[in-house]
Amino acid sequence: MKKSIFKNPILPYLLVAPQLIVVTLFFFWPAFDSLRLAIFNVSPFGDRMIFVGLDNFINLLTSPEYYRSVYHSFIFSLGVTFSCISVAMLLAVLVNQKIRGLAFYRSAILWTFGMAPPISGIIWLFIFHPTYGILSYGLAQITAYEFNWLLKGWVALVLVIFAASYAHLGYNVAFFLAALQTIPNSVVEAARVDGAGGLRLFRSITFPLLSPVTFFLFIMNMVFSFFETFGIIHAVTQGGPGDTTTIMVYKAYVDGFVHLRMGLSAAQSVILMALVIFLTVLQFRYAEKKVFY
């Protein structure tokens, strides 16, 4: 390995300094503050702090409510990840073909990526609304079952999964499209010469060759649905009915900012932080290396 390409010994540090400052200011400092707050019982206005040691963590890890939020998080994230990846892969393969109006389809599908997640939430809220939603109306024509997500937990969960997947679909399609373009034409043509049809081609060539990207997207979707879907939940269900759509990050928000229990909320963000570190390590370690094809 080459030792250095910089003549000036200070220059490299100067070059990374802006990034370091940003990371310190917006990541390390708040992260450290969460760690600190997590061992205190803090008054809403922050004027009183009582040291409680690991009480906040014990409180969390012994409460069935917290485990429910963990459970909801995994159901939600897996739901979002699988629906995103499968639909995005399908769409990407479709718009990767030589069809008329390709540019239109591609941009139409990528559009959703430009939308803020809460907006997607609101769109689905209108579509699903028990009293004025078009989908609820349609469903009421064919079945007597009431899809009232204000009271039915699983309907609410499906609704937020839809909204989150919709918001993140464009991102997934973009990556799949890019990956599809890198599949060498010669491989595809060779397979065709061997007599492989559309489905066979997808199963034996396209799908395996996409696997590094699929794995990458799996991690990214998990991270997205774990940490960035707060806005959707907040705009649509507020964690309800009961706590059926309260995912971990939403619970951390509610406990901290609605219930004003900062210590408890900080403890939850510490747990979330550990989780995101774990996911990132997973990605760095295994992406590209352990995905075989």
Add this chain to the structure above:
Amino acid sequence: MKIAKASMVLVLMACVLALPLTSWAKTEIIWWHAMGGFLGERVNDITNKFNASQNEYEIKAINKGGYTDVLTAGIAAYRSKTPPHMIQVFEVGTQTMLSSGAIYPVYQLMKDQGIKIDWEDFLPVVKSYYSKGGNLYSMPFNSSTPILYYNKTAFEKAGLNPQIAPKTFEDIEKAAKAVVSKGAAKIGFTTAWPSWALMENMHAWNDQPFANNNNGFSAMATELKINGKLGVEVLELLTRWQNERIYTYSGRGASGDQPIINGEAAIGLASTALVGTMTRTSKFDWGTGNLPKLAGYPQGNSIIGGATLWVFKGHKKEQYKGVAKFLEFLGSTEQQAWWHANTGYFPLTRASVKALPEDHFRKNANLWTAFAQITSGKTTPNSQGIRLGNYVSIRDTIEAEMENIFSGRKTPKQGLDDAVKKGNQTLKEFASLYK
């Protein structure tokens, strides 16, 4: 090219000069509030009136979202040392604000600024709710109480007498059943602010305790009482109604306002604050009535909701002068009467009640309903109000459990027991902070 550059510089300079000019002229007072839509416009009416009435101060009213959002934003701003001067906090946040150490008590502010306000003239229900040691710590602004709204047009369609408001739960059941079965409205009965209307007010209205220590008024409350006979009875009734499609749960907080305002619900319990909105926007005939009573319980009183204005510590003295003048303006008889007549909130002082035209309540029967309800009820230790530490959290807990109950995941007793258990934990934690 040169000319273009020069003119750009000129424009820039003009902008820079113009910006501070506007803010130099007047002392700016920032007020964060939670009034959206129709009520938000009325708030702007108030600030415009005040700003036009003098030229020293400029009140900037900013809507920061719903009540919870405003409180959250206020706390965050205080912690980062940039609080607004005034913040509107709903009644549920009262204990949190009182204990915060972040506020400049309003009675003290007025005294320091030498502005006389006749605090004794404020209606007792309002004054007692927000006072500590007989002094008002925040400025009463919008006070409401839940009442019953009903859609007269839907009643007529269902063959019911639209002139008579349902008085008891049996009346509601009969009317809602008729309305739904005849297709006169989508929803028979619903409630906005489910915890406030069905738990907090039902306990007060039927003279039952909500929490120990006189609902937290004689000492910090440590125990909720809502899993008693009344709480279970109300929720058992509504769960049955929910299954028979007589009652429809419309979500937490204010989301139940919507079906009542747009006429989807034939009967609804909601804040008096809807009167102003409905008078101007509704396209159907509607009326109001008292909260329904449950048979077999004594008469208590409904309690007030709404919000008050709290003043934050840490601003400059000359700015506090402006704050005090604005609060004086808000408390003025003329202002109180105007606010009441235009929104449906209570007039807060006796003088403003007297200042209303003699035929005011006769002409505005729907404004009279709430006023009659709260002044005719019996104020007891159970109905003077509720003051709990971290009440915001407790109300959220109750509404979450109501959802578990109405959807059949828990029985009413079980759900309320769980709400009490979690609520007591919250109270304990709050008490441990402020020992």
